[in-house]
Amino acid sequence: MKELVIDLEAEKNEILKRYRALLRACKPTMQKGDKRLIRLAFDMALESHKDMRRKSGEPYIYHPIAVAQIAAEEIGLGTTSIVCALLHDVVEDTDVTLEDIEREFGKKVAKIIDGLTKISGVFDTNSSLQAENFRKMLLTLADDVRVILIKLADRLHNMRTMEFMPRDKQLKLSSETIYLYAPLAHRLGLYAIKSELEDLSMKYMESETYQFIKNKLNEKKAEREKFIRDFIEPIKKTLESQGLNAEVFGRPKSIHSIWNKMKNKAIPFEEVYDLFAIRIVLDSQPENEKSECWKAYSIVTDEYRPNPDRLRDWVSSPKVNGYESLHTTVMGPRGQWVEVQIRTKRMNEIAEKGFAAHWKYKESSSDNGLDQWIHKVREMLRNPDSNALDFLDDFKMNLFSDEIFIFTPKGALLQLPLNATALDFAFEIHSDVGASCIGAKVNHKLVPLSYKLQNGDQVEIITSSKQTPKEDWLNFVVTAKAKAKIKSALKEEKRKIAEDGKEILERKLKSLKITYNSENIHKLSYYFKLGSTQDLFYNVAKGLLDMKDLKEYQLSEKSVENKPQDKIEQDQVQSMLRNIKTKDSDILLIGEDMQKIDYKLANCCNPIPGDDVFGFITINDGIKIHRTNCPNATKLMSNYGYRVVKARWTNQHELAFLTGLRITGIDDVGLINKLTTVISNDFKVNMRSITVDSDNGIFEGSIMVYVNDREHLDNLIKRLKTVKGITNVTRFDSASAIEKAS
DSSP states (O other): OHHHHHHHHHHHHHHHHHHHHHHHHHGGGOOTTHHHHHHHHHHHHHHHTTTOBOTTSSBTTHHHHHHHHHHHHTSOOOHHHHHHHHTTTHHHHSSOOHHHHHHHHOHHHHHHHHHHHHTHHHHOTTSOOOHHHHHHHHHGGGTOTHHHHHHHHHHHHHHHTGGGSOHHHHHHHHHHIIIIIHHHHHHTTOHHHHHHHHHHHHHHHSHHHHHHHHHHHHHTHHHHHHHHHHHHHHHHHHHHHTTOOEEEEEEEOOHHHHHHHHHHHTOOGGGOOOSEEEEEEEOOOGGGHHHHHHHHHHHHHHHSOBOGGGOEETTTSOOTTOOOOEEEEEEOTTSOEEEEEEEEHHHHHHHHHOGGGGOOOSSOOOOSHHHHHHHHHHHHHTOTTSOHHHHHHHHHHHHHOOEEEEEOTTSOEEEEETTOBHHHHHHHHOHHHHHTEEEEEETTEEEOTTOBOOTTOBEEEEEOTTOOOOGGGGGTOOSHHHHHHHHHHHHHHHHHHHHHHHHHHHHHHHHTTOOOSHHHHHHHHHHTTOSSHHHHHHHHHTTSSOHHHHHHHHHOHHHHHOOOOOOOOGGGHHHHHHHSOBOSSOSEEETTTTBOBOOEEOTTTOOOTTSOEEEEEOSSSOEEEEETTOTTHHHHHHHOGGGEEEEEEOSOOOSOEEEEEEEEEEOOTTHHHHHHIIIIIISOOOEEEEEEEEETTEEEEEEEEEESSHHHHHHHHHHHHTSTTEEEEEEEOOTTOOOOOO
16 A cells, blocks of 8 residues: 555656646746646646546656647747647546636637547547548638647657557557648648657558668767768858858758658668758848858858759748758768758747747738648638548648749749649639639740649730630649639539439430339449449430430349448448458458458558558458558558458468569679579579569569568568679569559
């Protein structure tokens, strides 16, 4: 009994210690009376969560304190946000009501807590992020961006403390994070948080690769630090001699960004040279910022030769999220490229804590980038007809996009995403201009609607009253606004045609003595594999379905018994699992109670024993097994998390599994023979196919082989790398096979 009292006393002291650390983090933004409000919120949270514990066994109150600490320290939010962060779970998890919060803290705090509570199901660690819920969450962005910022802080702390969760929950949360939260943090300018979210997701989704890169970085740490010291020493001296007050230091690149570079360039870790960036942070007066950044750029490029293609000027034209910086890549003293970032203290704070940290909560100027972005999000949300997943893809596209700057004929400046077309520009001016656009003049030359705009183009739109939006426009527009407006116009046009088709179908069914009612209309839609009754009416009006087709339907008795089913609801999943037939013996155990259940291996990633895998319940193909790092895994787990089931390999795997190897090297006589000898003779591995290409002495080949498991494959790769002339051997996915949720 005495031991328990000591534990509780220690916990009480730890809670107070964490609370004091929070107050220290809040100090820069604190005003008179703020400390009392924060204390009041802390006391309410402490009392409400007093009997609750986290998965780790720690008191639950550690979590809201940590979320408030992140909001204050890493995002730079003020007292209102700290109060909301401390109370973000009380309405959802305890007896405290919104009325209680409004009475104690006022309407603004209650409104933010309401926004956080409404969408708690989206972020709840026990559920998966569903597209429709995410859309609802973004609606709150229109009211107050702090709702999103506190949720990002909440997600970051959950990701930091995820080691105590079950493996399937870790995978779901990591998928959501990489799919939406990291890009959302990026778009709001929270670069430090974005990088950490990406790294933490990778830690759980691709743990082996994460650990490999982490170990490699640690091995070369001392050598790297010496290189950075040698590199920055002459720059520091020249900056001081020219009267520029600056901090110069090296920043390591995130593990996720290094992994991306390895994947995109298909190179091993040893060939990734920019493992860090040099940052110069100037202490400049506002009026001298731009000139001093360029002065520092001149000093760097006098010392080291720059790559002319790698200059990025976000000082003259900041990114939409407020990011300002000069980036250049220079040749270092040891013959390797080094990225140098030049910015002022103010620019650095915006880059670290995000433009949202400077959000003006009072009604003020709305010409800043964050306001423009939120305005675009609101426009997307106003389109009530769009499918939630389509919306999500459009939204993500806007999150990831880099910007280009385009001029109107009168010299006004518009920001558009990279790869935007002349038609995107037309819709950006006005929906009616886009809908009636027939062409454009770019820099006074006539171009088609699909013309991809370049930074600095001047564009004049040509319209015609006879023009209407076309379906193929969707193939080349990239902005969410243009896509939404085109889809809306096409939908309206389709609706009008479908109205005519409805009357035609009614007459035709009457002549066939088929009753025109909703049941038969649904059966017809299902028989002809059409997504909706409107598609049925439309096809009839367009002559795509005629009397011959309807007679075939009439003769098909089987079709009458078929019942449409186009999606799996959450509550159907368990019954489907029970109905999938079990196997007597197999190499995979599936589900919470690890049964031997029938399954198929997904073609998109070709899993083999030893791979980290999960099961996904489909409508027509039962359970499909995917690798956790499958190209389609993130999307499946993010949008249909309730259809994901655990899967684990047993030790009985004498079967052979298909996987692909990509081989590069220096072309030489007999190289293919050497490779096939290793594969067939030394390893006794069967090959299904081999594709070889040689260009100017460089050999590239793809080989599909049958292996027993991951260890077998790793040994084969190691052996192939020893073949003279071979420079790299990597496993590849059939990434072109996009897995449908059905």
